Amino acid sequence: MRNRAAFLLLVAAFGLGSWVGWWTVPAVAALWGWLRPAVPRPILSAGIAAVTAWSFWLTTDVVWDPRAAAVLANQLGAIMRVPPPALYLVTLLFPALLAWSAAALACAAAGYSDSRPGGSR
């Protein structure tokens, strides 16, 4: 239960942080990695939480105005010369990798030897 709450908290932090700017993704992930909460696979969790948060934003847009979201996806895809699904994929991979890498480095900087809960300093 605590693990789930911590994860949801992290998702919320990523989601709200995006309101401020994309750069909050590595910042939040680094903080998460530094604090290293007692959850399974905290570094992986950071990546998944970031994807979840950005997915939430994207899904909200699709639900809010499916026509506009589809039109925009097609236009952005055409401009970037990638299929729209690929652009969505890039949009989700970007925070995932950012969060994972920042959390991993912060974890290491904090002296944890591995990313599993209970790992020793």
Next chain:
Amino acid sequence: MAASRARLVLAGAVLAVLLYAGASRVGPVPALGGFLDPAGGAWALARVADLPRRSAARIPGLGAPVEVRYDDRGVPHIFAASEEDAWRAEGYVVARDRLFQLELQTRAAAGTLAELLGPNPRIVAADRTARRRGLGRAADRIFAGLDSTALIARAVRAYAQGVNAWIAGMSRGELPLEYRLLGARPAVWEPRHSLYLFHQMALTLAWDDPTLLRLRVRGLVGAAATEALFPLNSPIQEPIQPNGEAAPRYDFVRPLPPPGVPDTAAELVADARERAGLGLGLSQRRPGDGDAIGSNNWTVGPGRTAAGRALLAGDPHLELTLPSIWYEIHLHVAGGPDVAGVTLVGSPGVIIGFNRNVAWSFTNTGADVRDLYVETVDDSLRPARYRLDGEWRPVERRVEVVRGRHGAVLATDTVYFTHRGPMLREGGRWLSTRWTPFEASRPGEEFLRLDRAATVAEWLDGWKGYVAAAQNGVAADRAGTIAVRSTGKYPVRPGDGRGDELREGSTRAADWTGYLPLELYPFSLNPPQGFLASANQQPVDPRMNPRYFGSNWYSPWRALRINQLLRADSAVTPDAMRRYQTDPGSARADAFVPLFLGSAAALDAGGRSDDTLRRAAKLLAEWDRRYSRDNRRAMLFETAMGQLTRLVWDELVPPAARGDTAAEPVEVPAEAVLLELASDSTSAWWDDRRTPLVERRDAILGAALRRGLLLALRDLGPPDGDGWLWSRAHHANIYHLLRIPALSALDLPVQGGPSTLSPSPGRGNFGPSWRMVVELGPRVRAWATYPGGQSGNPASPRYRDRLETWLAGDLDTVLFPATPAELPAARTRSVLSLTGRR
């Protein structure tokens, strides 16, 4: 341990790369962080695609609350207590929908595009050209000299407050897509930027100058022939100001002077100008474009309408872009103007439209308002002084620095000015240019006065001081008065008064001596014929008013056609006005098809025909001379006309290129001149000098038709196949402002062809930019549309929601509520409440 280290290295590398890619632009790819961020990045544009049902904002300086109601066509109806507040709200709503366009247009005039778009060599070249033309400098000077209480000064200040209030309050998600792609932020909008826009429009409408054209042609065929091919007056007289004649008059010269001895001096000057790499900027028209583009407007008095009410149609043709050059708006000021129509993005007020009493629209006069002077300077490379009336006068120098996105210097030019205007070195000589838009003291102010007019008389009075670009304005009011006047400052020149030759600049005696008085402007009020129309033709019959307004006028095909339609209809309805706007009939085809057929028959009778020509004539005779989308014969006529131009005007191909069958003439005379030539079957111009034979008219017309068929068969397939469909051959191409294909609307099949009322030149990127019909009854009613939509956000349903209507030649009913409550709730899409700063 090693695996852990490797993972750390990988994580470090990934983080470094992503942080860099997230924060920095890599080639054409924008910084990914801000771009992909779903909360405030490009994806957020879907969230702001449509207007919220209700919203509120503050605009500094607003005197009283303003209510803006958007109808279901996305048109904001602004209800304000004062004109200033209306303009503030206008700036706000225009910026809300078209912020990127506002900035881009302004920068084009100022020569600062590279600061926004980056160091692309073409962009830098465009900036350098703009600065050499001195548009921004002139706008700055005019703005600095504006009385702060002047109407236009108050308007542009208020407008800027509105624009900047939007910029200041805009959320991250509302940043237009183009800024995201460019990695840029909107610049603060300054009041003088509106003046830049007016100069940019003047550049589009009034920069063309026939001087170079004439030099080029003189260099090939001599002065007399040039005068005949590019005459001062149109050979077909169907003027804007009715001349009392019931039909067009054909002032054909017979015989046309034959090709003469090349004027080598003129050729040298023309070559030098072209080598100068556009210099002050050559014509934006390409050979052959002239007759294919243009605008229409007409008005019908109550005596010739079905309902006994004056009707007015506006149909300005400009470059088609997404978003459109126009923005539709309604400004209602308590106790003041109550006006609807379209405004240029960046201009306060309404430019073309109607109020409760008067409606109006414009076409371009195409007057010659730019002259070139050959200056004598003290230093052929870096002049400091120029000679005037036997004395040396200082040249004003201005160092123009073209900068890139982050202030990097991309180019530095010294631009020189005489008292006439900017000066440029061309082929060892220095030419200065004088241009009327530079001499306006309050550009744009007249449009604000038009918005207030209660009668046609007030409307005419409101823009009597208008300077440039000269416009043929038609107006009608509820009392049934109709009028047209070609208004703008027309320079009065010494000597023969013409402005289409280079002038010697070393004496003030060459300078303009003033402007034509208003009473000599082409004008008509309630003419006996009961209607008035303009389509960029020569504005006044030279027999009635021989003053020089310009030369090389567009062939009056569109004028002939609309006058033909209006003469034939004594009970015109608004729907007929709408239909006329996209009428596929062609006076040009009516003129030339019989010539082709007559020549083919003559050749056949003389035993000089063949099966191909006979087949071509049969196919052409099947044509109804209409450019409807499903037509399968218009293409044959167009290919034959193209061949005719090549065969007839071989003398206008530079000698060095005459061996190349694909070589183009340096300039193509108006088709009205070609028709004039056709009245003389043995003119020397018919001879194709590239052949040993001496050809006459019928041989050339027959050869053109024959070749036209062979080309059509080769390129389009069999005559009854789909390749010959007009809709397959002719398209409108509406490009996004940055020419991004995904944001453009391309290859749109349209009704109309070269020189029909809805013309479309080959590239399809010019055309009807706003179509409007207004009925001036007890309650004014209007119908209108334009290609595109109100929003600049490509994700918005309002980005291109009007395209289908425009393509079909239909119009939407324009809502014109007198109060906010009068706008039906079912048609109210959004309400915006604006207040001043607390």
